[in-house]
Amino acid sequence: IDKKRTWSPKNFDKKFRGPVTLKYGLMKSINTISAQLIDIVRPEAVIQTARRLGVKSKLEPFLALSLGAQPVAPIEMAKVYSTIARGGGFLEHHALERIESHQREVMFEHLATGESRFASETIYVLIDMLRGVIDNGTGTTIRRRGFKGDVFGKTGTSSDYKDSWFCGAIPGMAVVIWVGYDDNRSMYFTHGSGVTGASGAAPIWADFLIRATAGEPLHNFPRPGGLKTLFMHQTTGEVSELPKDDEWISVTLKSGDATRLLEESIQKALADSVSADSLEVR
Numbered sequence: 001i002d003k004k005r006t007w008s009p010k011n012f013d014k015k016f017r018g019p020v021t022l023k024y025g026l027m028k029s030i031n032t033i034s035a036q037l038i039d040i041v042r043p044e045a046v047i048q049t050a051r052r053l054g055v056k057s058k059l060e061p062f063l064a065l066s067l068g069a070q071p072v073a074p075i076e077m078a079k080v081y082s083t084i085a086r087g088g089g090f091l092e093h094h095a096l097e098r099i100e101s102h103q104r105e106v107m108f109e110h111l112a113t114g115e116s117r118f119a120s121e122t123i124y125v126l127i128d129m130l131r132g133v134i135d136n137g138t139g140t141t142i143r144r145r146g147f148k149g150d151v152f153g154k155t156g157t158s159s160d161y162k163d164s165w166f167c168g169a170i171p172g173m174a175v176v177i178w179v180g181y182d183d184n185r186s187m188y189f190t191h192g193s194g195v196t197g198a199s200g201a202a203p204i205w206a207d208f209l210i211r212a213t214a215g216e217p218l219h220n221f222p223r224p225g226g227l228k229t230l231f232m233h234q235t236t237g238e239v240s241e242l243p244k245d246d247e248w249i250s251v252t253l254k255s256g257d258a259t260r261l262l263e264e265s266i267q268k269a270l271a272d273s274v275s276a277d278s279l280e281v282r
Contacts, residue, residue: 023129023251024234027137029155031067038066052117054079054090068156077167078176084126084152085169087222088118120224121254127152127221128229128252130168136249138198139166145206149218153205155197161186164200171219175208177201228258239265 025033038046043061050059057072059065075093083090091114099108130152133139138155153168164179164187179200181187187195231243232251239261240248253261 018235019237020235021232021237021249021251023132023232023249026129026154027132027249029138029157034066035063038063050080052090053083054092068158074176074178077165078174081153081167081169081176082174083117084123084130085171085174085221086114087120087224088116088123089114090117091115121226124221124224124227125252125254128250130154132249134168139168139202141198141202142168142206145203145210147206147210149209149213150220151209152221153202155202157194157196157198161188161194161196164195165197166201166205168205170209170213171221173209173212175205177205177208179204226255227252228255229253230258230262232261238268 020028020030020033022033022037024030043063043065046065047059047061055072055076057070057076059070059072062069064070079090079093082093091112094110094112096108097110098106100106131150133154134142134151139153142151142153149170151168151170153166156163156165156167162180162184165177167174167176169175179187179195187200189195189199193199229250229252230239230241231248232239233244234247234249239251239258241262243250
């Protein structure tokens with residue numbers, strides 16, 4: 001790392017929101033949160049996780065990796081989201097399912113063998129976070145376009161409007177949409193605003209999924225055991241078993257983590273109450 005160079009990421013809307021929870025940061029595509037997170041867990045660990053999810057593209061261990069500074073092909077992003085949609089089960093993609101002769105004799109058939117790479121409860125926590133993008137984040141256009149099924153996903157926009165992404169999945173199907181010019185030009189609407197993941201790729205994704213699932217029953221992602229859903233204040237991180245106002249969002253956590261956070265929140269509230277009453281605690 002060149003210590004003479006300093007990387008200072010900025011949020012897409014150029015606004016600084018201060019401390020927020022991880023789920024809220026993901027929902028609203030707050031770049032500074034992603035940058036802080038990769039600095040904590042380290043880029044090498046992020047690359048290892050990307051490999052387990054199915055990414056084979058060259059990735060360098062730089063902090064800017066958290067904001068998509070290194071290219072990954074749409075087909076690889078589809079593998080990532082399909083692995084998540086399977087609850088952590090990885091399955092190598094393939095182009096041909098079966099080849100038959102004119103007499104219906106099977107000449108070739110692909111026999112898929114999957115591999116469990118992540119604990120299902122860990123993946124479900126991620127699915128819950130990515131659901132928030134659709135319901136109350138940068139991906140709300142999916143709902144506005146009329147898709148009503150269980151879905152998770154993420155928008156993506158390059159700072160110069162050269163790339164517009166939406167990656168997402170429903171039970172049984174992962175779909176990735178990339179919008180851009182072959183000559184790498186920036187994209188703008190006729191009224192002058194830049195093409196974002198929410199305004200470019202996401203509407204295409206929604207319209208395709210609506211047609212692809214027409215007449216099909218809607219299913220939910222299976223929820224594994226050992227999880228608990230709480231409500232968390234989007235900026236303070238305080239947790240509660242019930243929401244207190246619109247600034248509280250639902251979060252699904254492993255039961256042990258949920259219990260610990262709930263106990264810590266109760267203890268902090270009691271300590272604040274004692275302090276407010278000017279009592280001396282010995």
